[in-house]
Amino acid sequence: xxxxxxxxxxxxxxxxxxxxxxxxxxxxxxxxxxxxxxxxxxxxxxxxxxxxxxxxxxxxxxxxxxxxxxxxxxxxxxxxxxxxxxxxxxxxx
Amino acid sequence: xxxxxxxxxxxxxxxxxxxxxxxxxxxxxxxxxxxxxxxxxxxxxxxxxxxxxxxxxxxxxxxxxxxxxxxxxxxxxxxxxxxxxxxxxxxxxxxxxx
Numbered sequence: 001x002x003x004x005x006x007x008x009x010x011x012x013x014x015x016x017x018x019x020x021x022x023x024x025x026x027x028x029x030x031x032x033x034x035x036x037x038x039x040x041x042x043x044x045x046x047x048x049x050x051x052x053x054x055x056x057x058x059x060x061x062x063x064x065x066x067x068x069x070x071x072x073x074x075x076x077x078x079x080x081x082x083x084x085x086x087x088x089x090x091x092x093x
Numbered sequence: 094x095x096x097x098x099x100x101x102x103x104x105x106x107x108x109x110x111x112x113x114x115x116x117x118x119x120x121x122x123x124x125x126x127x128x129x130x131x132x133x134x135x136x137x138x139x140x141x142x143x144x145x146x147x148x149x150x151x152x153x154x155x156x157x158x159x160x161x162x163x164x165x166x167x168x169x170x171x172x173x174x175x176x177x178x179x180x181x182x183x184x185x186x187x188x189x190x191x
Contacts, residue, residue, distance in 0.1 A: 001133045003142045009129050014122070021112050025122050030145045032099070032107040038187050041097040045104075048127050049175075053187060076187050078146070080177035089135045090150060090173040 003030075037078055047085035054079050134175060144182040151176055 001009075003026065011022045033043050033051055043051040058074040082090075105120040112119065130148070133140050139149040151174050158169040179187075 001130075001138055001140045003145075006126070006129055006140070006142070010122075010125060013125065017114075021114070024112050025108050025119075026126060028108050028111045029104050029123060029126055030142055032104050034145065034183055034186055036097075036099040036103075037183070038189070039097070041099055043099040045101060045127060048131060049177075078177075078179040078183060078187055080148075080175075082175040086131055086134065086175065089131065090175060092135070 040076075045083065047083050049083040049086060050081050052079050052081070053077065137173075142180075144180055146177055146179040146183055148175060148177050150174070 007019075007022050007026050010026065011017065011019055014022065036043050037051060037053050040053060042053075053076050056075050056077055059072050061070050061072040062068065063070055101120070101123055104123045105116065108114070108123055109116050109119040114122070130140050134148055134150055137150050139147060141147040153172050153174055155171045156169050158167050159165065160167055
């Protein structure tokens with residue numbers, strides 16, 4: 001399912017809403033999560049999962065093909081932990 | 094890292110501010126979005142949200158684990174796990190503002 005398919009499914013389930021409003025709802029949700037992560041905040045959605053960010057220190061990496069050393073700068077990476085309910089649903093049978 | 098926690102209530106509030114719907118309906122729609130994603134994943138479908146990231150279901154085979162406290166061997170049954178891969182756009186966005 002892609003973002004546009006998600007919007008279509010929501011629009012079908014909510015025929016009273018304008019399509020552009022459904023689009024805005026989905027966009028707002030993911031923008032809000034992205035903004036929170038950019039601030040270093042955690043996003044906890046019970047039953048679904050939690051998004052957080054982790055700090056990765058600078059390190060000396062290696063080009064696996066040539067074996068050459070390369071400096072990798074420190075960075076922040078997003079992280080997702082699946083919620084308990086969703087994890088159980090994935091293994092329901 | 095500032096360490097604030099964002100919840101459904103914050104997402105609903107953002108939807109309420111952005112779209113001209115009631116607070117109740119905004120909250121219900123946030124829930125519906127999450128439900129639709131969960132339903133798709135529970136059916137083994139992957140979910141790709143452009144400029145955000147993708148969620149995919151992976152099948153894990155059985156393996157022998159060990160109770161770290163007792164050292165006892167326990168079989169870990171085959172299971173399905175969810176993996177999230179952030180898009181390049183999100184990765185760059187998060188690193189831009191520090």
